[in-house]
Amino acid sequence: MAKRPALSKGEMVVARLLWDHSPATVRQIHTALPSPQDMDFSTVQTYLRRLETKGYASSVLQGKTRIYSAKAKAAAVVKATVDELVSRLFGGSTMPLMRHLIEERSVSADELSELRQLIERLEKERNSE
Amino acid sequence: MAKRPALSKGEMVVARLLWDHSPATVRQIHTALPSPQDMDFSTVQTYLRRLETKGYASSVLQGKTRIYSAKAKAAAVVKATVDELVSRLFGGSTMPLMRHLIEERSVSADELSELRQLIERLEKERNSE
DNA sequence: TTGATTCCAGTACAGTCGTACGTGTATCTT
DNA sequence: AAGATACACGTACGACTGTACTGGAATCAA
Numbered sequence: 001m002a003k004r005p006a007l008s009k010g011e012m013v014v015a016r017l018l019w020d021h022s023p024a025t026v027r028q029i030h031t032a033l034p035s036p037q038d039m040d041f042s043t044v045q046t047y048l049r050r051l052e053t054k055g056y057a058s059s060v061l062q063g064k065t066r067i068y069s070a071k072a073k074a075a076a077v078v079k080a081t082v083d084e085l086v087s088r089l090f091g092g093s094t095m096p097l098m099r100h101l102i103e104e105r106s107v108s109a110d111e112l113s114e115l116r117q118l119i120e121r122l123e124k125e126r127n128s129e
Numbered sequence: 130m131a132k133r134p135a136l137s138k139g140e141m142v143v144a145r146l147l148w149d150h151s152p153a154t155v156r157q158i159h160t161a162l163p164s165p166q167d168m169d170f171s172t173v174q175t176y177l178r179r180l181e182t183k184g185y186a187s188s189v190l191q192g193k194t195r196i197y198s199a200k201a202k203a204a205a206v207v208k209a210t211v212d213e214l215v216s217r218l219f220g221g222s223t224m225p226l227m228r229h230l231i232e233e234r235s236v237s238a239d240e241l242s243e244l245r246q247l248i249e250r251l252e253k254e255r256n257s258e
Numbered sequence: 259t260t261g262a263t264t265c266c267a268g269t270a271c272a273g274t275c276g277t278a279c280g281t282g283t284a285t286c287t288t
Numbered sequence: 289a290a291g292a293t294a295c296a297c298g299t300a301c302g303a304c305t306g307t308a309c310t311g312g313a314a315t316c317a318a
Contacts, residue, residue, distance in 0.1 A: 008305055012217045026266080034220070043307055045266075050305090064314075066266075078218060079233055082226070085214055086234070088141045089207060091163070094234045095243070097211070098227070102247055104208055105215070105223045112252055114224070118231055119245045126238060137275055156295080172277050174296075179275090193284065195296070263316070274305070279298105286293070 004055045004072060006084070013037060014047040015056055015070070015077065022057075022070040029068070133184045133201060136210070142166060143176040144185055144199070144206065151186075151199040158197075 007015055017029045024032075030044045048068050051057040056077070059068045090096045101107070107115070136144055146158045153161075159173045177197050180186040185206070188197045219225045230236075236244070 005304090009213070009217055010306060016218060016220060039306095040308060041265085042267095042309075046305095046307075049267090064266075078225075078229055081214070081218060082229060082234075084138070085210070088138055089145060089210060091145060094230055094236060095240055096207075098230055098236075098240075098244060099247065100207055100211060101223055101227055101230075102244075102251065104204075105211070107223060107227075107251075109252070109255060111224055111227075112248055112255075115227060115231075116245060116248045116252070118228065119241055119248070122231065122236075123238070123241055123245070126241075134274090139276060154295095168276095169278055170295085171279075171297095175275095175277075178297085190296090193295075259318100261317090264314080266311105266313085268310085268312105270309075271307095272305100275303080277301095279300080281296105281298090283296090284294085287291090288289100 007051075007054070007056065007077065007081070010039075010043075011047050011051055011054075011056075012081070013039075014044060015051055015072075016074075018048070018051065018057060018068060018070045019074045023067045025065050025067055135213070136180075136183070136185065136206065139168075139172075140176050140180055140183075140185075141210070142168075143173060144180055145203075147177070147180070147186060147197060147199045148203045152196045153198075154194050154196055 013033075014029060017032050018024060021028055021032055026041070026045045026048055029048065030039070030041050033039060033044070048057065048059075052059055052068070056070070056072045057068050058071050059066050061067075086092060086094055086097055102115075142162075143158060146161050147153060150157055150161055155170065155174045155177055158177065159168070159170050162168060162173070177186065177188075181188055181197070185199070185201045186197050187200050188195050190196075215221060215223055215226055231244075
């Protein structure tokens with residue numbers, strides 16, 4: 001697993017879109033940006049280029065158009081990023097973040113119940129080990 | 130609520146210690162750093178100075194020593210930071226992060242049970258509204 | 259075919275970050 | 289009192305970020 005330099009905030013936004021659309025052109029990514037996130041076309045271009053430099057993407061020139069593909073797996077990046085956050089903001093413990101998420105961010109009833117089931121399932125698994 | 134520039138990663142580590150120890154001197158913060166996080170004394174100093182510039186801390190000179198105090202509330206900063214992460218890495222939805230936390234980061238049995246109770250309590254509250 | 263338009267690749271540039279050094283002054287040790 | 293320590297403060301500096309403009313090639317409109 002190659003150790004890649006961490007993603008910056010802007011890069012992360014673009015990376016996420018790339019995971020969802022890979023392989024994609026710059027324009028496709030730019031178009032896929034949700035409206036509140038207005039970013040210049042060339043800004044997206046720059047991020048994609050940097051993503052490639054950092055090893056998170058690769059690209060080929062197809063005719064006159066460059067096609068970018070995600071290289072790093074989303075799950076791995078998510079893990080690295082979250083681990084990082086938890087360590088810096090909570091000194092490494094996960095619970096404060098969980099509590100925060102459940103209490104401070106609006107979680108719908110359905111989601112709550114999904115969570116509960118997830119937890120119950122995990123508890124059961126553990127007991128039977 | 131003053132809009133402060135976001136904290137960088139390094140600043141966050143120091144900010145967290147400041148919340149726990151405020152008011153504190155540079156040295157106190159530096160000493161409080163957990164061992165794997167080795168940071169030069171003057172690096173901590175710089176972060177504290179920047180924290181003040183950004184409006185997250187204030188300081189007074191007490192004799193020859195500068196005493197720093199946390200200004201922004203931890204909860205607010207946590208919220209801003211987490212909101213930011215969720216929006217950039219998950220496009221705004223909280224659930225993927227929850228799932229990730231529960232499944233990928235080791236959560237102890239006790240914690241699981243605490244979580245379950247937290248959820249159950251929330252569900253109950255909602256139902257009685 | 260000529261000006262207008264579209265798009266990619268490269269370049270730019272100020273601001274932030276991580277990380278610390280040097281200098282001056284105050285305090286401790288002998 | 290003279291050297292050793294400790295600390296505050298200013299300064300430094302390359303790397304990374306956010307954000308985009310520019311130049312040139314290809315495409316469209318008339």
